[in-house]
Amino acid sequence: MHWRASVLALLSALLLGVAIPSAAFDIESMPTPEMQRRYDGLTHELRCMQCQNQSIADSPVGLAEDLRRDVREQIIAGKTDAQIRDSMVARYGNIILFRPPFTPSTAWVWVLPFLLLLVGVLIAVRIVRHRTTLVANDDSVIEPEDVTR
Amino acid sequence: MSRFLIPAAIFLALAGVLYVGVVHSPNKSTMQSALLGKPVPDFNLPVLGKPGMTLTKAQLDGRPWVLNVWGTWCVACREEHATLLEIGRQNALPLVGLSWKDEDEAALDWLSQLGNPYSVVAVDHDGRTAIDFGVYGAPETFFIDAGGRVQYRHVGPMTPEVWEREFLSRVPRGGLP
């Protein structure tokens, strides 16, 4: 049991990456791990408006730096994630969010795939029902094949 | 027939959407400022070339004005500079420059070399004010009405056509007070 504990400890270190003190200096670290987690989450959720498809976390351009700083300052000032997102949307529009919000006017993008799945399932049910009736009247045997699959 | 109708309907709908998308100027809605109709954010910025002076939103309230975001590092800004000089000369609207993430010395050099179309230039070194305006690149030009609300934003180099169509057209009849 002893070796398992150390394996698990190493694994958690692997996952968190911060458990073992690092000899390096973190450039944009937050005062607490909780804030760091929120910062990482938010900066990955916000689009760099100058780039093709990058988050402000991944983008090296000046605008991304400024926006990251803004997120950082808002977190330290005690704003919630929702408030920070709202402030970004107020200035840049929904486009700055990678995740489309689930509001009455934008929910369609989330709902549509499920509707399509429902339609697909209904079509499949109809087809299978039809074919099942056909097979009941069909006594022919399918040759065991060596060729086709 | 229904086997045909559903695929055809979807196809036609999509063709319609794509057609509009191709014909529309691309990303029109994404270029629209999120601040349209909303008040200009508060700001208090140093003035370029006038140490000790500051420019605030309050000073500009009461009449329409134009904000032009630019930088000496921005190639497209150089493209639009001739148009801006013309606009500055006509003086139909106060043209306020926002020197964005730039060096004061470089900005002053640029203006003295190429000409200064601006009534006044505010300096935003760290970009805080620009992001409050929802700026994501240079150049961008905003039309702000007498009530201090953003009415239009143009992304990209200013052209005489855009100036006439989107900016001059928004000046209230009877001229400025």
Place this chain on the structure above:
Amino acid sequence: MIPELGQFALILALVLAGAQAFFGIFGAARGDLRWQAVVRPAVAGQFVLISTAIGALVHAFVSFDFSVLYVASNSNSALPTFYRVAALWGAHEGSLLLWAWILAAWTLAVAIASRNLPASFASRVMGVLGFVSFGFLLFTVATSNPFERIFPVPADGRDLNPVLQDPALAIHPPMLYMGYVGFSVAFAFACAAMLEGKLDQVWAKWTRPWTTMAWSFLSVGIALGSWWAYYELGWGGYWFWDPVENASFMPWLVGTALIHSLAATEKRGVFKSWTLLLAILAFSLSLLGTFLVRSGVLTSVHSFAADPTRGLFILGFLIIVIGGALALYAWRAPMLKSPAGFEATAREAFLLYNNIFLVVAAAMVFVGTLAPLIADALGITPLSVGSPYFDRLFPMLMLPLGALVSVGIHAAWKRGQLGNNRRRILVGLGVAVLCGLTLVYAVYGPGKALTPLGMVLGVWIIVSSLFDPIDRLRRRLTLPRAVLGMTLAHIGLGVGVLAISTVESYSVERDAAIAPGESLVLGRYAYRFDSIKPIEGPNYDGVRAVVTVLRDGEPVALLHPEQRNYWVQRSTLTEAGIASRWNTDLFVALSKEVGGGRWSVRAQLRPFIDWVWLSAALMALGGVLAVSDRRYRARAAASEPAVAQGSAAEAT
């Protein structure tokens, strides 16, 4: 002179394409053998002419002919030879020419391989391909001529986009186009069958190898793009659900559904409508994929230049082609019914369920990719869609598919008879649960919510795929290549599911600013920043760092991340330092100097990420293997009884 020769060759090719289309389709409609006889020479001629055009363009690039606008825009005197050739498809005009050339090559292959097919059918297939070629060549000649000259001749070119100066990205477009063009062959087969009025199992059998080859190429093309993005662009990311990526992924999903639908159509004559529609859809998405990116419809936020003329042309072409195909489909719809029945647990049924999920997944990607455009066009609230949307919805659709594959692979045609295979299914599931949960709880540790599900399904798919081949070998039965190929491809799928689950759940990433001598620690690995020095290349300068990676204190890898400034286009690119171990990638990339000799870097552990691309290779290999099966090389004589059988089945 030579560029003009190329341009002339293109115009001639356009004429030949028109002839090929006209005589191919109307020659068959009229039963006129002399008209039909024009087709194969036209195909050969087109290939020669377009090859000439390509040759002319390559010559212009290799000889630094900057009087050609395309060469001036995409090349430079300092550009190495390999990239001067690859620059051919570095931008719009050349890409179209490449498409046209690959299409001509595939058509030639069809012309040669189709001697066993009934003459009128072959004629129609080549006719439809000629029509597609005509469209592409017309578009090229009219709006996107690569041979346009520029006066005055610039002293030097604007250089190939540095991002494209890379071996993987050099091969990526040709591979993708091999896939897209291959689907146009499937499309041509579908249209020919509809024109002919004969949609039987024989037709399905002929179509399968072409479709599977196309699918294999597309798989490789997509994987190359992903791999390139990983080491060149994305700070260790390998898939971003970028519109460009999605544009290639949608045809792949539909193509997968198509090859499975074709299997059912060939075996039992069912799903003819599905197969036809999927063939049309796969081709349409390929066209859309090629063009969506170039028409300016889905560009980045700050791009000002877009050419509506080109976009309209493409749209027009799409409407004609797809509209025409759908009209054919409506005309032939009555004859698509088949009398075959099957049970809810039959192989056909499972293929149907799978295809529903695949098509809905493609539709979901479509919705997400085009949502901003749709919102804009309809004037409703603007929105944007990024990874969070796709990352959430895609697994929801793919994980049920994994379960369906694992069970359905045991199902027999027509009557399912899953009861006979109950032991296999349960044993497979048991092994999967055991392995999957071991990986999660004993090896790696808890990951995300869906991680155990992904691991279990990945193993289940692999194990389920192995039962039949092993059983055949044990019973000393034949193991046809078709079965082996299918097995390999499904194993590839399972490996892919496992690899993606692993890399998404257990990657570690750290950003930090470090100076030479300092280390960045990620779990058992330490990235020690040893040194950094300036470097110079053929058309760039920059810096190169040396990073030693230690595992439990022992050096295991040496990484050389670089940052390059390309002179001509004045862009800065980062080259990551990557070491691939069997179970993880060690990744480090430079960002920028932050003063005091410190550099900000990103270090990552990416477990099993190489297996993601390996899985694509396995799938592609499986496809190729299946296509090389003996049955596809049956000669005309041998295929006649099958034709008779097919018609007999049709009659009942």
